Amino acid sequence: MTIIHVVQFQFKELVPQEEVKAICDSMLALKDNCIHPTSSKPYIKSAVGGVDNSPEGMSDDITHVFVVEFESAEDRDYYVHKDPAHQAFIAEVGKVILKARVVDFTPGVFGG
Numbered sequence: 119m120t121i122i123h124v125v126q127f128q129f130k131e132l133v134p135q136e137e138v139k140a141i142c143d144s145m146l147a148l149k150d151n152c153i154h155p156t157s158s159k160p161y162i163k164s165a166v167g168g169v170d171n172s173p174e175g176m177s178d179d180i181t182h183v184f185v186v187e188f189e190s191a192e193d194r195d196y197y198v199h200k201d202p203a204h205q206a207f208i209a210e211v212g213k214v215i216l217k218a219r220v221v222d223f224t225p226g227v228f229g230g
Contacts, residue, residue: 119224120163121194123186128179128217138182141211142167145184151203155196162197163187180219194222 125145129138146165154161167184170177188194197204211218 119190119227121188121191122223122225123188123194123197124221124223125167125184125186126180126217126219126221127182127184127211127215129181130214130216133214137214141214142182142184144207144210148186148203148207152197152201153203154193155200161189161193163189179217 127141129141146167149162149165150160152160152162164187165184167182170181170183186197188197
């Protein structure tokens with residue numbers, strides 16, 4: 119069952135825009151850089167992201183949002199807990215992020 123993985127960042131105030139762009143590019147590159155341990159192929163179905171542009175004023179200072187799609191909870195769990203490319207990204211991004219939020223869901227599932 120498809121899992122949607124939503125990642126939100128607030129970068130530290132003094133991080134140069136070039137570094138923010140490089141981090142965002144690295145996040146999106148995980149789609150090709152994360153390799154499944156069994157198939158030896160990329161396993162992220164899709165990844166998109168961008169800067170918050172909501173007029174609602176409810177971002178709570180979150181500035182950048184990414185939506186990553188996985189084929190299954192097993193793929194998502196491997197990504198979160200074991201994937202070496204993702205683990206390296208976490209170590210890199212942790213230096214420049216003030217706040218991060220992650221929310222996952224299965225489309226159409228609203229209970230239990």
